[in-house]
Amino acid sequence: MVSNNEYSDKEWGAFKSGDWDAYVRLYDVHYKALNNYGFKFTRDITLIEDAVHDLFVNLWEKKSHLGNPASVKNYLYKSLRNLLFRKMDRQQRFVNIDSDDDYPFNFEVSFDTVMIESESEKALQKKIKEAVETLPARQQEIVYLRFYEGLNYDEIADIMNLNINSAYKLLYKAVNKLQEKIKLTDLLIILCFTLSEKAILEIN
Structure with missing residues (x-):
C-alpha cells in the first residue's frame, strides 16, 4: 500500500x-x-x-x-x-472555531497496522482513548495529529491555524491532563507503537 x-x-x-x-x-x-x-x-x-x-x-x-x-x-x-x-x-453545527469547546472532535484511532496481542495493552489502549476523549476538542485534535499522524509542530500549527508557540502550549496542556488520569509509563506503552523516538522524548 x-x-x-x-x-x-x-x-x-x-x-x-x-x-x-x-x-x-x-x-x-x-x-x-x-x-x-x-x-x-x-x-x-x-x-x-x-x-x-x-x-x-x-x-x-x-x-x-x-x-x-x-x-x-x-x-x-x-x-x-x-x-x-x-x-x-x-448547517449551524457550531458558531466559530476559536475556543477549545466550540467544535466537535471524535477521537477514534485505528490500530489496524499495529498488532497489540496483550490483553493488558489492549486495556491500556482503551484507557488512553477514554482519557483523551475527556479533553477539549482542540487538545484531542493536537494529540491525534502529533502522536497518531506524526505531524511536526509547524505542520500542526498550519493545519489548526495556530502559531508555533500556541501549538507547543496546547500539546503540553493536553499531555499534562492525560498524565493526571494515566501513569506516564502506561501512556508510553501504547504511544510507543506510533510515536517516533523524538516525540516520545517530548513527553518525558
Missing part, C-alpha cells in the same frame, strides 16, 4: 501542469486518510464526502495557480478542515 506521504514534489508539479494521472494518484493516495480525518469532526458521511469531493474539484480547477507546499498531506488536511468547517458552519 502506498503511504499518503509518498506523493512527490515531481508528481505535484505534474498535476499542476495538467497531468490527469498525477491528479488521480493524488486522489487515490489521500482519499481514505482525508475521509478518516473528516470523520473526526462529524459523523455525517455525506457531508464529509461532499467536502472531499469539493476539495479535489477545487484543486483541479485551480491547479495552475497553486503553490508548492512543503507537505502535500499537510496542505490537503488544512484545506479539508477549513472546507468542512465552512460547510458545518452553514
Whole structure:
C-alpha cells in the first residue's frame, strides 16, 4: 500500500501542469486518510464526502495557480478542515472555531497496522482513548495529529491555524491532563507503537 506521504514534489508539479494521472494518484493516495480525518469532526458521511469531493474539484480547477507546499498531506488536511468547517458552519453545527469547546472532535484511532496481542495493552489502549476523549476538542485534535499522524509542530500549527508557540502550549496542556488520569509509563506503552523516538522524548 502506498503511504499518503509518498506523493512527490515531481508528481505535484505534474498535476499542476495538467497531468490527469498525477491528479488521480493524488486522489487515490489521500482519499481514505482525508475521509478518516473528516470523520473526526462529524459523523455525517455525506457531508464529509461532499467536502472531499469539493476539495479535489477545487484543486483541479485551480491547479495552475497553486503553490508548492512543503507537505502535500499537510496542505490537503488544512484545506479539508477549513472546507468542512465552512460547510458545518452553514448547517449551524457550531458558531466559530476559536475556543477549545466550540467544535466537535471524535477521537477514534485505528490500530489496524499495529498488532497489540496483550490483553493488558489492549486495556491500556482503551484507557488512553477514554482519557483523551475527556479533553477539549482542540487538545484531542493536537494529540491525534502529533502522536497518531506524526505531524511536526509547524505542520500542526498550519493545519489548526495556530502559531508555533500556541501549538507547543496546547500539546503540553493536553499531555499534562492525560498524565493526571494515566501513569506516564502506561501512556508510553501504547504511544510507543506510533510515536517516533523524538516525540516520545517530548513527553518525558
